Amino acid sequence: MNLLLVEPGEVADDATVALADRRAEHLRRIVGVTIGQTIRAGIVGGKLGTAEVSSDDGTTMILRLSLTAPASLPLPIELVLAMPRPKVLTRVIETAAAFGVARIDLTNAWRVDKSYLASPRLAHAALAYALRFGAEQGATTHVPPLAIHDRFMGLVDSRWPSATGGTPATRLLAHPGAPPIEQAALTWPLAVAIGPEGGWIQREIDTFVERGFTAVSIGAPILRVEAALSATLGQLLLLQRRTDLGG
Structure with a gap:
C-alpha cells in the first residue's frame, strides 16, 4: 500500500476516518505505523494529501486527513x-x-x-x-x-x-x-x-x-x-x- 485510499463517505465532519478493516491491519502489521505518524492518503476520485494516526486500540485506527493536493489525473x-x-x-x-x-x-x-x-x-x-x-x-x-x-x-x-x-x-x-x-x-x-x-x-x-x-x-x-x-x-x-x- 503506497497510498491510503478512503471513500468520501468514510470521512467524518472533523476530517477523520475510522478504519477497522484490512487497511488498518496492513498499516499496523506491514507498514508499522505508530500514533502520530503521517502517511500518504487520498480520497477515491478526489484530493491527495496525508493522514496522521490519531489513535489505535488494535481494532479501530483513527486518522486525521489533510488533503490539499489535486486529484490524480488518469x-x-x-x-x-x-x-x-x-x-x-x-x-x-x-x-x-x-x-x-x-x-x-x-x-x-x-x-x-x-x-x-x-x-x-x-x-x-x-x-x-x-x-x-x-x-x-x-x-x-x-x-x-x-x-x-x-x-x-x-x-x-x-x-x-x-x-x-x-x-x-x-x-x-x-x-x-x-x-x-x-x-x-x-x-x-x-x-x-x-x-x-x-x-x-x-x-x-x-x-x-x-x-x-x-x-x-x-x-x-x-x-x-x-x-x-x-x-x-x-x-x-x-x-x-x-x-x-x-x-
Whole structure:
C-alpha cells in the first residue's frame, strides 16, 4: 500500500476516518505505523494529501486527513482487454489500475474459454477489491471504471460504430509482428486493445481495423497477457512523456 485510499463517505465532519478493516491491519502489521505518524492518503476520485494516526486500540485506527493536493489525473489510455484466465485476472486488473488507466473494458473473444465469464473473480466485490488494491499500489486516487462485455461485437459496435465514430480517435491493436508502437501516429487520449492467450483471430483483427484501430507491436517477444499489459502500458507511458516534453 503506497497510498491510503478512503471513500468520501468514510470521512467524518472533523476530517477523520475510522478504519477497522484490512487497511488498518496492513498499516499496523506491514507498514508499522505508530500514533502520530503521517502517511500518504487520498480520497477515491478526489484530493491527495496525508493522514496522521490519531489513535489505535488494535481494532479501530483513527486518522486525521489533510488533503490539499489535486486529484490524480488518469493515464489517458482506455484499455480493452480480452478476458484473461481467472488465475491471472486479478493481477491484470491490479496492474492496469496501478498504471492509472482511464477505463477498462473486459470482453469476450473467440479464444476466450467461455468458463472464464462465469469465474467468481468477476464478481463485483472481487473486481472492486482488485481495482482499489491496484490504485493503492500505484499511489493514485483514480480508480478506473470497469465494464464486462459478453459479446465482442457488442463492445465494438457500442464504442466504435465506424472508423471515425466513437472515442478516442487514436486506437491501437496490440498484435505481434505489426509495426513498432513508436512508429504509430499517436494523439492522446487513446485506446489500446490487448488480446487473449493465443491472440485475436483474423476476423477480430479485421473488425478492429475496420473500426479505426492500428495494429502495433511492442517488440519481437510474444508475451503472456500480464507481461504484455505491463510492457504495452510502460511503452505508451514513455511515449506520452516524450510527447509532453516535445520530443
